[in-house]
Amino acid sequence: MSKLNETDVQGFVIRGYNFPFARYLFLEVTDHQKVRRFIDNLLPYITTGEHWDDGKPQSTVNIAFTHKGLALMQLPDASLLSFPVEFLQGMKARADILGDSGPNGPENWDEIWREERVHIWLAVNALSPAALEDACATIQQLLNTHGGAGIVGQQDAAALQIDGKFCTKEHFGYTDGFGNPDYLGLERHSQPGQGKLNKDGSWSPLATGELLLGYADEAGELPVAPLPHLLANNGTFMVYRKLHQNVATFRNYLEEKGKAYPGGKEKLASKFVGRWRDGTPTELSPDKEDSSIATDPSRNVNFTFGKDSDGTKCPIGAHLRRVNPRDAFGFNGRLTNRRRVTRRGLPYGPYAPEGQPITDNIERGVAFMALNASLSRQFEFVQQQWIEYGNDSHQGNDKDLILGNHGSHANGSKFVIQGTDDPKNPPFVCGGLTNFVELRGGDYFFIPSMTALKMLSTGTVDPR
Numbered sequence: 001m002s003k004l005n006e007t008d009v010q011g012f013v014i015r016g017y018n019f020p021f022a023r024y025l026f027l028e029v030t031d032h033q034k035v036r037r038f039i040d041n042l043l044p045y046i047t048t049g050e051h052w053d054d055g056k057p058q059s060t061v062n063i064a065f066t067h068k069g070l071a072l073m074q075l076p077d078a079s080l081l082s083f084p085v086e087f088l089q090g091m092k093a094r095a096d097i098l099g100d101s102g103p104n105g106p107e108n109w110d111e112i113w114r115e116e117r118v119h120i121w122l123a124v125n126a127l128s129p130a131a132l133e134d135a136c137a138t139i140q141q142l143l144n145t146h147g148g149a150g151i152v153g154q155q156d157a158a159a160l161q162i163d164g165k166f167c168t169k170e171h172f173g174y175t176d177g178f179g180n181p182d183y184l185g186l187e188r189h190s191q192p193g194q195g196k197l198n199k200d201g202s203w204s205p206l207a208t209g210e211l212l213l214g215y216a217d218e219a220g221e222l223p224v225a226p227l228p229h230l231l232a233n234n235g236t237f238m239v240y241r242k243l244h245q246n247v248a249t250f251r252n253y254l255e256e257k258g259k260a261y262p263g264g265k266e267k268l269a270s271k272f273v274g275r276w277r278d279g280t281p282t283e284l285s286p287d288k289e290d291s292s293i294a295t296d297p298s299r300n301v302n303f304t305f306g307k308d309s310d311g312t313k314c315p316i317g318a319h320l321r322r323v324n325p326r327d328a329f330g331f332n333g334r335l336t337n338r339r340r341v342t343r344r345g346l347p348y349g350p351y352a353p354e355g356q357p358i359t360d361n362i363e364r365g366v367a368f369m370a371l372n373a374s375l376s377r378q379f380e381f382v383q384q385q386w387i388e389y390g391n392d393s394h395q396g397n398d399k400d401l402i403l404g405n406h407g408s409h410a411n412g413s414k415f416v417i418q419g420t421d422d423p424k425n426p427p428f429v430c431g432g433l434t435n436f437v438e439l440r441g442g443d444y445f446f447i448p449s450m451t452a453l454k455m456l457s458t459g460t461v462d463p464r
């Protein structure tokens with residue numbers, strides 16, 4: 001396949017910027033004509049997928065819309081109705097499907113998400129706080145000049161600083177951000193383990209249509225997309241979820257269970273996720289951290305589960321095995337290839353150093369985003385079937401330990417670590433699970449191409 005027109009795709013879609021600072025601005029649309037002018041004037045600032053020949057810019061700007069936002073911009077009805085139903089409904093209406101109930105239920109979300117007041121998402125990523133403020137000031141200036149929308153909320157996020165250094169850890173202490181799929185026609189060098197598994201054990205990029213609208217997906221079909229095609233092509237859908245982390249509860253749980261687990265606390269932590277906290281995959285090194293693997297791009301995502309069907313190295317219910325089972329379900333991983341998502345986002349809130357008293361109540365978590373061509377086939381399936389349910393992996397009703405909406409202890413939520421006869425690696429059951437992560441809001445967004453943004457800003461979307 002020839003290279004894609006990367007200048008037409010928003011940069012956020014194509015690459016993880018790996019900038020330490022971000023601010024997500026949430027806008028409410030008040031006037032369709034004025035907001036179009038605002039977007040038209042914002043266009044020169046939007047970061048595309050163009051290659052950065054002169055190194056990284058100081059900051060980036062990207063934009064996305066909820067369905068309600070597109071409706072308020074007065075897209076023709078025929079276009080609005082042609083979007084996939086899950087996007088049309090929005091994330092709040094999909095709560096039952098996603099298992100977003102109880103502490104994760106919309107009634108407990110932050111107000112702006114509860115009231116569905118967010119119509120436009122603007123993401124500013126930056127190399128420094130000053131660059132972040134500069135870019136936000138430019139956006140505010142454009143809003144002041146053109147009007148049509150107002151900022152109703154914002155989420156600051158930043159890479160965690162531990163011992164004064166930025167790192168890629170999240171609040172539970174795990175190194176994050178290894179696994180994201182490769183796609184055909186996108187510039188990243190294919191890393192073994194990132195795309196799809198071939199019969200000979202090698203890896204190749206996934207079909208572009210698993211990420212971008214307008215291209216064939218892994219079934220050789222075009223993903224369901226809105227009309228006209230020019231509006232859809234080179235665009236994608238995004239899930240935004242504000243995921244609060246109950247760090248105190250997590251640490252206490254790990255401490256307590258770690259005393260009972262013969263492998264000790266750190267090994268237990270590795271079993272929860274399928275990676276040691278430094279990122280070493282348990283599948284490749286089940287008994288100890290190995291920084292030579294964790295830091296080697298040719299090995300740190302290059303593993304499969306087919307030969308570990310008993311889960312003795314990586315538990316069958318471990319987070320990364322649930323969300324990307326690779327070849328665990330047979331057929332050389334072909335079932336998994338249709339359920340991949342591309343992750344974006346950063347932690348928010350201050351890092352709590354180990355060993356210091358903390359509470360769950362501090363605003364602390366992950367501003368989580370997932371990109372995919374089909375919200376229902378990809379993100380929603382993973383959330384419903386693999387995170388909130390365990391049947392595909394023969395784990396019954398067990399949920400992902402890290403993410404599961406475990407609710408009250410009475411439902412017997414548990415996580416099973418498969419083991420061997422070796423007393424150092426025994427089977428172990430972690431019971432009494434409670435919510436380590438809680439949803440505080442979010443929505444489904446459409447990230448249009450540059451061409452589509454121009455159409456939106458000039459009011460020339462014509463579905464005929």
Ligand code: HEM
Nearest residue numbers: 170174175176177178179243273275320323324366382437
């Ligand atoms: C606070 C919330 C979350 C935490 C703390 C968390 C933590 C982690 C960690 C530590 C890893 C291993 C690092 C890596 O492989 O890059 C990982 C991988 C991953 N997580 Fe999460 N995660 C969270 C939410 C989610 C959600 C909501 C999804 C939904 C789909 C998700 C999907 C994934 C995927 C796809 C991978 C890569 C698996 C692979 O390709 O091997 N995570 N996560």
